[in-house]
Amino acid sequence: MRDDRFCNSNCPFTRAIGTIGNKWKPIIINVMGTRTMRFGQLDAIVPHISRKVLTEQLKELEEDGLLERLAYKELPPRVEYRLSEKGLAFLPILEHIKEWNLKYEVATIPKATDYKYAG
Amino acid sequence: MRDDRFCNSNCPFTRAIGTIGNKWKPIIINVMGTRTMRFGQLDAIVPHISRKVLTEQLKELEEDGLLERLAYKELPPRVEYRLSEKGLAFLPILEHIKEWNLKYEVATIPKATDYKYAG
DNA sequence: TATTCTGGTTACCAATGGGTAACTACAAAT
DNA sequence: ATTTGTAGTTACCCATTGGTAACCAGAATA
Numbered sequence: 687m688r689d690d691r692f693c694n695s696n697c698p699f700t701r702a703i704g705t706i707g708n709k710w711k712p713i714i715i716n717v718m719g720t721r722t723m724r725f726g727q728l729d730a731i732v733p734h735i736s737r738k739v740l741t742e743q744l745k746e747l748e749e750d751g752l753l754e755r756l757a758y759k760e761l762p763p764r765v766e767y768r769l770s771e772k773g774l775a776f777l778p779i780l781e782h783i784k785e786w787n788l789k790y791e792v793a794t795i796p797k798a799t800d801y802k803y804a805g
Numbered sequence: 806m807r808d809d810r811f812c813n814s815n816c817p818f819t820r821a822i823g824t825i826g827n828k829w830k831p832i833i834i835n836v837m838g839t840r841t842m843r844f845g846q847l848d849a850i851v852p853h854i855s856r857k858v859l860t861e862q863l864k865e866l867e868e869d870g871l872l873e874r875l876a877y878k879e880l881p882p883r884v885e886y887r888l889s890e891k892g893l894a895f896l897p898i899l900e901h902i903k904e905w906n907l908k909y910e911v912a913t914i915p916k917a918t919d920y921k922y923a924g
Numbered sequence: 925t926a927t928t929c930t931g932g933t934t935a936c937c938a939a940t941g942g943g944t945a946a947c948t949a950c951a952a953a954t
Numbered sequence: 955a956t957t958t959g960t961a962g963t964t965a966c967c968c969a970t971t972g973g974t975a976a977c978c979a980g981a982a983t984a
Binding site: 724725726729737738741757760761762763764765 | 932
């Protein structure tokens with residue numbers, strides 16, 4: 687789900703989009719914030735994600751240096767994730783996106799067909 | 806390619822990701838910048854995109870209020886696109902992403918297998 | 925002895941993404 | 955009469971994404 691064509695671009699912006707330009711990664715980074723979280727927690731909190739996809743995304747985020755993974759050799763296993771410096775530096779950008787959305791998002795006007803019994 | 810589950814979230818950030826959280830839209834917005842552009846121009850400049858996908862993305866961006874579409878009733882047809890106020894307000898965020906990438910991106914270390922004739 | 929707990933991995937399947945090529949309209953140019 | 959040019963739309967098809975469910979280790983618990 688990385689896009690290699692983008693990741694190999696000579697434009698830094700395009701490369702950035704090639705690595706974090708999907709819906710899951712910003713959501714995961716936003717959920718983590720400054721917290722240290724375990725796999726099961728993320729699975730429970732990130733909306734609509736399956737474990738398979740969560741695993742993939744976490745692996746790529748680690749490979750791209752956005753988060754750190756700490757595996758404890760215990761049984762049952764315990765793994766903790768937390769954002770790296772690079773990942774933490776991305777948080778303000780997500781905050782800007784939130785503010786941008788709040789400022790400009792148009793309130794959805796329900797269509798007539800949304801009412802089962804229009805008065 | 807909007808994600809309705811995200812668009813209907815009660816979290817403004819999640820909604821934002823639901824609408825602009827894919828790889829094509831940030832790329833398109835970045836390419837347009839403050840320019841007014843025609844369909845054919847975008848098709849030529851946006852890397853790796855097909856006309857079909859470009860059409861879809863432009864339509865969604867217009868529906869979400871990020872850009873304005875001006876169709877001239879001529880033959881052959883002429884259509885111009887430009888970012889709306891909401892779209893323009895997104896540009897600084899893309900600029901931050903670019904700076905973030907420049908600052909933190911790790912230089913790719915070519916693997917040995919990348920060389921056909923390793924010396 | 926069977927169950928639980930965690931963080932995955934794997935196989936299988938359905939849904940989606942996205943590419944290509946053909947087609948449209950109509951005027952102007954060749 | 956045919957080609958060219960624009961901005962799409964449509965049909966068709968393949969590749970990728972992503973979901974579900976089963977399975978794993980191995981200690982602790984019932």
